Amino acid sequence: MRDVFEIRGQDAAGRLGTLSVPRAGLAVETPALLPVVNPHLQTVAPRRLADEFGAEILITNSYILHGSDDLREEVIERGLHDLLEFPGAIMTDSGSFQLAEYGEIDVTSEEILAFQREIGSDIGTPVDIPTAPDVDRERAEEELRTTQERLERAECFDAGEMLVSAPIQGSTQLDLRTEAARHAYGTDLDVFPVGAVVPLMNAYRFDDVVEVVAAAKRGLGADAPVHLFGAGHPMLFALAVACGCDLFDSAAYALYARDGRYLTVRGTRHLDELDEFPCACPVCTEHTPRSLRSELNRERERLLAEHNLHVSFAEFRRIKAAIRSGKLLELVETRARAHPAMLDGYRALLEHAEWLEASDPASKDAFFYVSGESVLRPEVGRHHDRLARLSVPDRLLVVSEGVPANTEGADEVWSLRPPFGPVPPALSETYPCNAELPSRLDVYAYEAAADGVAALAMAHPETEIRVVHDGWPASSLSRLPECVERREEESTDSSATAVEESQ
Numbered sequence: 001m002r003d004v005f006e007i008r009g010q011d012a013a014g015r016l017g018t019l020s021v022p023r024a025g026l027a028v029e030t031p032a033l034l035p036v037v038n039p040h041l042q043t044v045a046p047r048r049l050a051d052e053f054g055a056e057i058l059i060t061n062s063y064i065l066h067g068s069d070d071l072r073e074e075v076i077e078r079g080l081h082d083l084l085e086f087p088g089a090i091m092t093d094s095g096s097f098q099l100a101e102y103g104e105i106d107v108t109s110e111e112i113l114a115f116q117r118e119i120g121s122d123i124g125t126p127v128d129i130p131t132a133p134d135v136d137r138e139r140a141e142e143e144l145r146t147t148q149e150r151l152e153r154a155e156c157f158d159a160g161e162m163l164v165s166a167p168i169q170g171s172t173q174l175d176l177r178t179e180a181a182r183h184a185y186g187t188d189l190d191v192f193p194v195g196a197v198v199p200l201m202n203a204y205r206f207d208d209v210v211e212v213v214a215a216a217k218r219g220l221g222a223d224a225p226v227h228l229f230g231a232g233h234p235m236l237f238a239l240a241v242a243c244g245c246d247l248f249d250s251a252a253y254a255l256y257a258r259d260g261r262y263l264t265v266r267g268t269r270h271l272d273e274l275d276e277f278p279c280a281c282p283v284c285t286e287h288t289p290r291s292l293r294s295e296l297n298r299e300r301e302r303l304l305a306e307h308n309l310h311v312s313f314a315e316f317r318r319i320k321a322a323i324r325s326g327k328l329l330e331l332v333e334t335r336a337r338a339h340p341a342m343l344d345g346y347r348a349l350l351e352h353a354e355w356l357e358a359s360d361p362a363s364k365d366a367f368f369y370v371s372g373e374s375v376l377r378p379e380v381g382r383h384h385d386r387l388a389r390l391s392v393p394d395r396l397l398v399v400s401e402g403v404p405a406n407t408e409g410a411d412e413v414w415s416l417r418p419p420f421g422p423v424p425p426a427l428s429e430t431y432p433c434n435a436e437l438p439s440r441l442d443v444y445a446y447e448a449a450a451d452g453v454a455a456l457a458m459a460h461p462e463t464e465i466r467v468v469h470d471g472w473p474a475s476s477l478s479r480l481p482e483c484v485e486r487r488e489e490e491s492t493d494s495s496a497t498a499v500e501e502s503q
Contacts, residue, residue, distance in 0.1 A: 004163065130169060206236065239335060283306050333370055366434065383423075395463070395466075453467060
């Protein structure tokens with residue numbers, strides 16, 4: 001077990017944890033945002049990132065410092081923390097981004113690790129090969145071999161108290177991502193960044209981002225802190241945390257500000273498009289879009305960057321609160337409505353419900369049904385699986401709530417509750433069967449409930465099951481096995497509204 005990362009809470013695959021950073025003498029609470037600081041152009045001073053925004057850790061580029069005529073000797077003499085005037089932990093990138101952008105760099109992996117150790121980096125990074133998405137198999141395999149060789153050499157490097165990351169590559173070849181993660185986890189390295197996903201995010205291929213992260217997670221142990229390189233937009237944070245990512249670096253706050261763009265959890269707006277600010281951060285309460293547009297370029301850029309940081313750090317606070325209350329997937333579901341590509345990402349995540357179920361707590365406060373995607377959550381599948389283990393009588397009556405039913409001939413009466421299906425009395429007030437449901441349910445909830453009845457019938461073929469429903473749609477009734485008797489009765493519950501056939 002690695003002793004630098006401690007998990008203190010979970011929801012779906014999201015974790016609350018602490019990353020111990022011995023060289024900095026502190027423990028960073030995760031999930032955590034690492035603002036990217038350009039040593040030559042500090043849009044927001046690092047000290048302010050700590051004091052005003054709550055940043056415990058940031059990331060800067062050691063390759064830029066290494067090649068800088070005006071900063072290299074200064075950072076060697078003063079140290080990285082003194083140069084940036086930052087009291088928290090500092091992670092350094094290695095030049096891999098420049099390698100991806102320009103095709104070559106003039107430093108070896110060992111040289112840049114030695115430089116990172118010399119300047120006082122708390123988490124160093126070797127030079128890996130960031131293989132772009134969609135490349136052919138041969139190239140992905142060849143570049144992954146190079147990355148793995150460099151990780152093996154990094155494992156032998158004397159880093160002292162500096163943690164060393166082990167980037168996970170493999171392009172969009174998912175089996176290679178899993179292999180890369182398994183190899184990285186087998187080293188003695190400390191932090192596991194999933195690399196080369198920025199092109200996917202820039203192209204709004206959020207479902208592919210989910211698949212790449214899920215593939216990497218399959219090769220990592222639960223004690224591996226996972227860093228999603230370049231994931232800087234607040235719209236994506238909750239989804240990525242639910243996939244099991246713990247660390248995120250963001251240059252978006254500054255880059256978007258330079259282009260006059262204003263971040264929100266629902267997407268990006270250009271300052272010129274805004275008449276009102278939909279935000280209550282200090283920047284937005286003290287300025288209007290018109291007044292901000294009238295500022296000089298550098299001041300406008302700084303203020304926009306500060307807003308972007310406020311939104312980003314607020315989203316991480318919101319995510320942590322959601323994990324603590326067992327509401328992470330509901331937050332992700334809300335964020336998924338911001339953009340069709342986000343919905344693709346959420347649906348891709350739910351295709352891994354069995355994997356999510358392995359770490360998802362069995363008990364929470366309440367299950368909120370908020371959309372058709374809710375039927376795919378791990379809690380629903382867990383209940384269907386549980387039905388096979390329940391003690392079932394010879395003759396069982398399963399009745400929609402609010403429906404009067406003749407119980408003659410039944411040994412027991414259970415509730416028929418969308419989206420879970422049959423619910424015995426002993427479980428009716430326990431999570432997740434005590435779910436909060438809208439009165440106007442969609443067809444997916446009824447179909448999932450019918451699947452629950454089918455699962456019960458398959459697990460207990462000797463039981464005679466009768467279903468009494470209140471006008472369920474035909475698509476759900478067609479999912480019931482022929483052996484299940486079904487009858488329709490009118491509900492006496494005026495708050496319940498059966499789904500229309502048109503849905």
